[in-house]
Amino acid sequence: MFEETPAAPAARDNLVVGSKVKAYVKSQGAMSSGALIGAVSDKVYALLDDAIGRSKANKRSTVKDTDL
Numbered sequence: 001m002f003e004e005t006p007a008a009p010a011a012r013d014n015l016v017v018g019s020k021v022k023a024y025v026k027s028q029g030a031m032s033s034g035a036l037i038g039a040v041s042d043k044v045y046a047l048l049d050d051a052i053g054r055s056k057a058n059k060r061s062t063v064k065d066t067d068l
Helices: 018-027 036-057
Strands: none
Touching: 018 036
């Protein structure tokens, strides 16, 4: 009778300090869009997910700088 709508993806916390990102972009003579902070945070999540996968593949529970 009623179709279930797919659940919206859970919102994730930002992993970056927005004001610091914007200040850096501005210091380079560029402007930042409103979506920049979320996009940078998504990239950080992806980077960390890859590093976590690498550490697990090496049978470690500690993520190291070399995993990046």
